[in-house]
Each structure stands twice: as C-alpha cells, then as structure tokens.
Amino acid sequence: MKNKNKKRIFLDYASVTPVDKKVVAKMEQIQKATFANPSALYREALVAKDLLLEAREKIAQKIHAQKGEIIFTSGGTESNNLSLLGVFEKYKTKKFVPHFITITTEHPAILEVFKEIERRGGEITILPVGEDGIVSLKELRESVKNNTVLVSVSYVNNEIGTIQPIHSIARAIKDFRQKNNTVFPYLHTDACQAGLYLSLDVLKLGVDLMTLDGIKMYGPRSSGILYIKSGVEIHPIVFGGGQERGLRSGTENVAGALGLSLAFEIADKMRDKESLRLSKIQDYGIDKILKTFPGATLNGGREYRLPNNINICFPGLDAEFAVISLDVAGISASYSSSCRTLKEDSSSYVVESLGKKDCSKSSLRFSFGRETKKSDIDMLITSLKKIVL
C-alpha cells in the first residue's frame, strides 16, 4: 500500500512533456472565445483568423522569423515529412534526380522519409558520426554534389542529446552555394529536442527549414510548426482547401496554435535558468553514475550535449529488462527512443553509430524536465544498483 502512494520519477521528457497548465487554460479560453473556422467571412471567423495570426506572429518573433515563414502542422513528424518530401516533389523531374544528405543518428521521422525519397527515385547519402555523435564537417562538405537539394541534420539527437554544429554546417553550405552560384542545397534541421534549451534564432542558425513540436515543449498535442525561410519553395504533401499558404490543407486548429505560441513564450522565459539548473543535475548525474558503475560509459560527447540528457552504456545490461525493472521501482526511463520501442527492437542504432556495438542493447536514456530534482538522480542510482550490478 505504501508503494502505491509513492511519487513516481519521470525521466523520459525527451519522449514527451506534459501540457503546461497555462497552455491548457489558454486553449480553454480560446475555445470559449470562438470555435469558428478562420477561413469563413463572419465575425466569429474573423476573431479566429486574428487569433491565428497572433499565434503565428508570436512564434515567428521567438525564432526571429517573419510570420509568413511559419506553417502550423500536426507535429514534428509531419513537419519533417513536409520539409523533405516537399523539396523532393518540388524539384524532381524526369531528368533531374534530387540528392539528399543526412546522418546515421537521425530520428526515424527523418530516416524513414529518406527511404521513401529513395523509393520515389531520389538519391540519398547518410553520413556517419564520430564517437561523440557529431558529424564531420569535412565529410559533409565533400558529400555535397551538384544535384544535392537538401541537407537535413537534427539540432539535437533525441537519444543521446548531442548538439550538432548547425551554424557551421550552414556556413559550409553557404560557401558551396556561393561558389556554385546556386540556392541549393537547402538546410533543414529537426529542432524538436532543442526547443526548450537552445537558441532557436533561425538567422543565427542559418537554416532554411526548421521543425518544432509542441509535445516536446509542454505544448498542445498534435501541434507543431515548420519554419520555411522566405523564398524557399516546397510542394505540399497534403492537398485540399489550401490553408497555410497552400502548404498544409485542413481546417486550422486555432486553440492549438495559441496554446503552442504560449508554450514557446514560456519556454523562452525559462530557457536560460532551466538549462543551467538541469545542466547541474546532469553533471551531478553523469559523475555519480560513472563513479558508481565503473564499467559504464557516457554515450555521446559531454561537451556538446543538451542539459536534460544522460545516456549511459552499462556493459552486459539488458536494456529492455532494465527499463521494466526501473518502472517497477517507480522510475520511467527508456532505452533508445519510444519510436524504436514500437518496432519491438530493443537495440539502439544511434548508440551503434557511435562505434559502440556492444552498447546498443545495453544503454539507458534518462531525460529531464521541469519536475526533475537532484534527489531524483539519487533515487535513480539506488534503483540502478539493484539492476545493473
């Protein structure tokens, strides 16, 4: 009976965040104010239209974009698909085979789209990463060809929290463009994991397309955006009424958009303080885990790492068993990512990409959020001791 009332420790914020209570309240308020379809002509619809514009402007401002550069979608996966398939369908012709570049450690919402691009007749290159999880700028530069239309590199890896040098990648791409007097390749980044902790300034990052997801930012479910730099042309992947500048047909979710814009505002306000707070917990956690479990190693480099992520290889551990055992002990963690779990494959191709083959089925991800406290780490280690040793 005692156990039932014990508060659980959630360490899987990289998978999903709860909806912020203020966001819930905002959406309720909007739904009471209007339920109209913003495309109609009467008063209720104009109210909805204005609210949608307000959400678009606020989000644009937070990432230093223009309002016309923000497309509302149903989430990160859709935004990624729209970026990649949208560019592919826009530029492929009978004679021109578009070439796409990404890296081995990307989320399935990128890698599976690459498979589809190949199936549709496109050309793809998937670059390796170093032991720290970071792509080699030299290799990336060398892989850009005359038919390369898009490079997609996630801002932060979802499993190991590695931060890619997006700004440097953007610079290398701009160099190529200038030398070859072309607008290609475009640079897309999946920034879903970065939303809460890193700068989302698209001008400083130098990206052409950027994906963000409400469920990773304490925002509404089924909400996301795609930033599309003015001048970048893509083809829709869903067709119909022509909402969102013709790029995302379907009645707009006004309350969702306002909820998402509030989630952006809250994230922005909390960014620096929360990043610092979590990086301290992270440092404490990494040090203490590595000290407690002598064979354990950190997956991915420590320097360029999101402050909310610890991913550890415990040699010989059965990661699936460990996640279930931690669950019984009241701790929610994960091996690889939820999307991999769905495929009933307990191995992590991300960890394997780091050259740590023996670690691919023996690694655990602990990801933090607003409720995470330093004492959670102590509880985690107490439980791990019973499982790992």
Added chain:
Amino acid sequence: MKNKNKKRIFLDYASVTPVDKKVVAKMEQIQKATFANPSALYREALVAKDLLLEAREKIAQKIHAQKGEIIFTSGGTESNNLSLLGVFEKYKTKKFVPHFITITTEHPAILEVFKEIERRGGEITILPVGEDGIVSLKELRESVKNNTVLVSVSYVNNEIGTIQPIHSIARAIKDFRQKNNTVFPYLHTDACQAGLYLSLDVLKLGVDLMTLDGIKMYGPRSSGILYIKSGVEIHPIVFGGGQERGLRSGTENVAGALGLSLAFEIADKMRDKESLRLSKIQDYGIDKILKTFPGATLNGGREYRLPNNINICFPGLDAEFAVISLDVAGISASYSSSCRTLKEDSSSYVVESLGKKDCSKSSLRFSFGRETKKSDIDMLITSLKKIVL
C-alpha cells in the same frame, strides 16, 4: 449597445462545430491521468496505450468496424489524402497507371488530391452530377476500367447537403469486381458531413475506406479517423516512428482520440432525434424561404438531403455581399464553403455543377446544429428580406 448583447445566430455548422463540453471535460480528465507517449514501456505509457486502444475500440464499434481498421489522423483532409495518395503510391508502377474516379462536386480535399495524382502520373475521371447533385450510377459503372483502383464519392456534399447512394455505388463496384475477378476498384467515401446524421455502418454502406472528422462532430480539433477495411493495402503519406500500423507516423494524441470517441458516442445517441428535429426546421425553412422569395430555388434535390442543410439560389444576389450583410445583422452563414472563401473566389463550382450557372455567385448555405431553433429561421428570413429584395 443593445445590439452588442444580442445573441448571434450561427448557421454554418457544416463548416465547423463547437467542441462538446463533455468532450472538453473528457480530454482534460485524460490529460490529467497521463501525458505519456503510448509507445514507451513504463506504467504511464501503458495507461496511455490502453486508453488509445479504448478509443479505437469504441469508434470501431460505432461504425461496425474492427479496431485494427481505425487509423487516427489529424482530420478529414489528411484522411482523404491518405486514402487517395496511399492507394496511388501503393499500386503505381512504371508499367501500371492507376485510374481514379470521383465527381465534380467533391470537396477540395478530394479534388486537389486528384490533381496531385494526375501530376504524379495517374489517370483521373471526374464525373458530372445531375441537377439534384447525385451521380448517375450508369455513368459511374461505365467509367470503371481495368486500371481503376479507387472510386471516391462523398457520402454527403458539404455545400448542398446531397446524400449520394453509397450503398448502390458499392453494389455496382462489387459487381465489377466479381465479374472481373479483382479486388479493385476500392470505394472511398468522405463521410465528414454525414457523421452526425446518417448511419456510419461501414458494412451496410459497403465502403473500403471512410473519412470522418472531429471538427464536424462536436469533437476535438485536429482529430479525425480513416477507416481502412481489413485487407485493403495502402502506402503511408507520412513516414517515421511507424505509429498507427505504420500508416500514420507521429506521436499519438491520446486525449484527442478519447475526445473523438466520446464525440462519436454522443453523436450516435443523438442521431435519430436530432436528425428528426433538424429535418422539421429544414422543411419549415425551405418552404418559408421559397414562399417568401418567389425567384429563389433550392440547390440540390430535396429528398436525398442532410437534415441540417439549406442551400438556396437567390437570382441576381451577390452572395459575398449577402454573407457580410447577414453578419452585420448577427447571422453567420456562408456562400459555397470556407475553403473556397480562402481562395477568394465567391463562386460555387458545386452549384455550377448542377447546371445552375447563374446561381454560382448567388447562392447561400445555411447549415444547422444543436443550438439551432425554428425561430432562427424566422430571424434569418427577416434579415434576408432586407438583403435579397
């Protein structure tokens, strides 16, 4: 000042319905119970997974389907796209050109997808309708060819409320399949407008694919389903983590799914009584409008018509001006559909398809919902008198 407090009359329920208060409460309750990603392995995720299954089973039951035949999407437009492009991408090869059939009066979420299918190398046929808005079964039968993979006919037209003979279309298609010993063509129906008022029994209807949308059923925004009959194979249009049997990648919206399933339950309970109630208001309205405005004609037949729709041609009227004038008078109505408004085209291709060219810019749609009362019709006619005459 008096005017400001006057209750407005909303007559555009075909465009959008408010979220039922019970649905809002249900979603809040679910969000409090769990925010986890249903694909994860720990307790919170298993709760989410069970809830998602519950929603799927409940919706399946309401339309006489199996739970594995329900795919959750972000709405009707996405469901339509997934049906049509999914079948196209599944069956096109270098040698085989798939052929698709639909009708002229379909929503842009069908017609624009047909354009895309043609762009991607498919073959399309768009059949006319009669003055009553109904497709000729004979013409439909004659247009099915050996390479026809899919026929898409909306259950109910969104502008004029015409109910198509889906069961008879299904029978004609089954005859073709039997004679030719093939599983093609599949039959898809966009049932978004029918959700609240007609039988959604997929077995009785005889459809292979059916689209439904939460926003037309007092359900959550950004929620919809696609029914896919067991054995019908389609290709995804969005790629990633492999959720929804690989057909709709992206983290599932558990609260949205439960909210939608409750919206289905409420609709089911209210269906007969509400249909009868609204058909009386409809009869009253049609009769009174036609009597009050001698030149006016009903667009679409009266017999096979959704009980919540009146669409009237007022010869010589500027429909856009009328909608704005009605708005000033406190009444929300529409010409054609919201999606058309977005394209800044005040003409209705649906009305034009009926052979009523002069009516395409002079027709108004009044659509009813749970708040609509008979007295609203009287108010409408009082306002129309000032605008039409």
